[in-house]
Amino acid sequence: MQQKVSLQLLPPQLANAANIITAIAKATGKKESSITGFHIQKQSIDARGRTIWINCTVNAFIDEPFQQRVIHSFHFKEVGNANKKVIIIGAGPAGLFAALQLLELGIQPIILERGKDVRARRRDLAILNKEGIVNPDSNYCFGEGGAGTYSDGKLYTRSNKRGDIDRILNLFVHFGAEEKILYEAHPHIGTNKLPNIITAMREQLIASGAQFIFEKKVTDLVIDADKVMGIGTADGDFFKGDAVILATGHSARDIFELLHRKKITIEAKPFALGVRVEHPQMLIDQLQYHCTSRGEYLPPAAYSLVQQVNGRGVFSFCMCPGGIIAPAATSPGELVVNGWSPSKRNNPYANSGMVVQVEIADAASARKKNTQLSQDQADNPLQLMWFQQMVEQQCYTAGGGNFKAPAQRMVDFSERRLSTSLPTCSYQPGLTSVQLSEVLPDFVYDCLAKGFKVFGKKMKGYFSNEAIVVATESRTSSPIRIPRDINTLTHPQLINLYPCGEGAGYAGGIISAAMDGERIAKQIEKVIGTPKL
Ligand SMILES: Cc1cc2nc3c(=O)[nH]c(=O)nc-3n(C[C@H](O)[C@H](O)[C@H](O)COP(=O)(O)OP(=O)(O)OC[C@H]3O[C@@H](n4cnc5c(N)ncnc54)[C@H](O)[C@@H]3O)c2cc1C
Incomplete structure (x- = not known):
């Protein structure tokens, strides 16, 4: 027979099939020798407590031959001569x-x-x-x-x-x-x-x-x-x-x-804009796994943060454990950052977008600081796209060209203090230390500056000058x-x-x-x- 079994395992237990069979036997009251194999159907990490558990649901084969997992098959037709x-x-x-x-x-x-x-x-x-x-x-x-x-x-x-x-x-x-x-x-x-x-x-x-x-x-x-x-x-x-x-x-x-x-x-469609934040991965592991080192069985830790600040959503976006910050611009003269990671997530950095909701009315109100949008432009369906582009251009200029990104340490950012030095960072084209409050639209800066402090309370150690803030994460979704x-x-x-x-x-x-x-x-x-x- 086949039986669905819920298991709670320690990370090293999951790494060894024999341990999983032992756990299945214990959970079902069957002999280990009767379990011919299993497929994992769901798997997640529970890092809420001091002990980290892996919760999984398995389909166990008991007293019947084990069968390989069935992968959906697809039938692609020959369409070279199709009339449509x-x-x-x-x-x-x-x-x-x-x-x-x-x-x-x-x-x-x-x-x-x-x-x-x-x-x-x-x-x-x-x-x-x-x-x-x-x-x-x-x-x-x-x-x-x-x-x-x-x-x-x-x-x-x-x-x-x-x-x-x-x-x-x-x-x-x-x-x-x-x-x-x-x-x-x-x-x-x-x-x-x-x-x-x-x-x-x-x-x-x-x-x-x-x-x-x-x-x-x-x-x-x-x-x-x-x-x-x-x-x-x-x-x-x-x-x-x-x-x-x-x-x-x-x-x-x-x-x-x-x-x-x-x-x-x-x-015009609301979107989100902000920065990419990078911490040492080891720090995020320590904060999320409550340990000094995560060891070999746990993956690099991730986080997800969200908070209302000044009536707007501020949230982490596209978190990349063991990742790299990449230059994601599509035109000269515009600076855009985003993040990726390799399958092993084995870079020493943890980065994430940290963005603020941008509403349609913001394109017009942001003219106070960034004077480019005229009234005609502000009534146009392209207005948020132009607003996005304008911020990207300002960041490019502030970085000093060649896709060097303007950046600041996190505590310095929130306290409007120019960083005298910047930590090492995964962003390859290079960084320029800049007072980001002078570059980002005021409402984006204010929400982020307060948001970082709140996130530091939710995740103690997050609000740190070991973290770097890199501008700008602007292509979160379509404007x-x-x-x-x-x-x-x-x-x-x-x-x-x-x-x-x-x-x-x-x-x-x-x-x-x-x-x-x-x-x-x-x-x-x-x-x-x-x-x-
Ligand atoms: C660095 C980075 C990391 C990301 N990480 C993740 C992730 O981990 N998970 C996730 O879910 N999403 C991630 N995203 C977002 C994700 O890639 C997009 O949401 C997704 O690709 C959108 O798919 P799409 O097909 O709608 O558009 P796109 O992927 O943007 O594809 C549009 C295509 O249209 C082509 N095109 C544009 N204009 C023309 C034209 N005039 N003529 C012909 N072709 C044209 C473009 O070259 C492009 O290939 C990431 C994005 C980036 C940049």
Whole structure:
């Protein structure tokens, strides 16, 4: 028989299958020899008390032969000759998972991506990190796999559509991710492993007859009445399809501008902006695990903090244990930071975005300090995008150029004191000691300065001058929403344009972007019908 068993284990116990069998035998009252094997179904760390426990649920095989875990299988159809074609703009998680879903439905995806493939893209990241030169089409946000490729690869989501989440996780495993992402409470792939997984997805798409074209920047939508007839690209090409999925991510400012210029409705959308904070990982381990050293069995510790300050949410975002702070700008002259970590999370730093909710009215009120936005701009749907860009430009200037980031020690930050020295930091292009209250919008600075102190009370030791504050974490989510009809999922003005993923405002992370891509693909199949193959 097979039996679900809940176990509470010490970290070293989990590292050894024989210990787990002993624990299963104890929990079920069966003999150890009758337990032929088990699969872990859920696993999480409970670090609330002095003793750290690993809680897990296992499926135990008792008095019957052990069987390997069943991984969901997928059937991708050959679509090279399909009579239905869908153009997908952008090969991020939304575009890629839409494309894979279209293959299953027998529809040919034509994927147009402004950036390069993962391998070529890696060279552009090295130039950005070492020489401070950004390629506007190939960077941490643009290129094969989108912002998801050189990301941390944390696969959590606030969505509760368990079936859909499991499907996405199984697809990741199908393309090479480790099975443990299927049961860990906080699954994580790591930047070193994501490129191979993304490459495997592309190889499947091409083998099944999809078109996948790199360095194809979409610059125009050709519209007739209420339909997009085709797509124009920067190099003068034109593509036609039965539907168009617009999955260009939150950093494709030229796409937002294009839509606005063509009078296709877009809306300003609240987002969050702030800084990235980095502590020594050992300090975070000590605080979270109540120990001097976490030892070999526990993973580097994470944290999640949230607080209302001055009536606004201040919260940690995209925490990367054992991670690196990366330059995530997409244009020269703008400074943006984000974080990633390798699968082993074995860097000596723990970083996290620490951001403040930005409302639509803030773009106008922030003019007091940052004078760039005129009244006309402040009434425009692009206003929060311009506000975001303005802060990024100020940070670039304050850092002194070449993507050196303005930074300050945490206590100095909250007490408006210029740091006389900065601790070592994972951010490769370098740092400049700056009074960040002079760079960030006042409301962002005030909320963060107070928020850090509150977080220091919640997590004693967090508020420390060992921690460094690096500006600016500004690409947390899209500052614009591209509206879509709740039933048809198309843009209200254009019957075959499907805004999709994070850039359109319908996702916030890899999993939710992937789920949105799948949802759009299924909807398109309902509209354009079952294709002839
Ligand atoms: C450093 C970093 C770390 C992150 N870590 C995590 C994490 O651990 N977990 C998590 O869930 N999320 C993480 N994220 C966020 C996550 O990557 C995004 O939420 C996700 O990638 C959004 O998917 P998307 O497909 O909607 O858009 P994107 O991934 O942004 O993809 C959009 C694609 O469109 C392309 N494109 C843009 N304009 C055009 C055009 N005009 N023509 C053709 N192509 C175009 C871009 O090149 C890009 O490939 C991280 C992001 C970064 C930058």
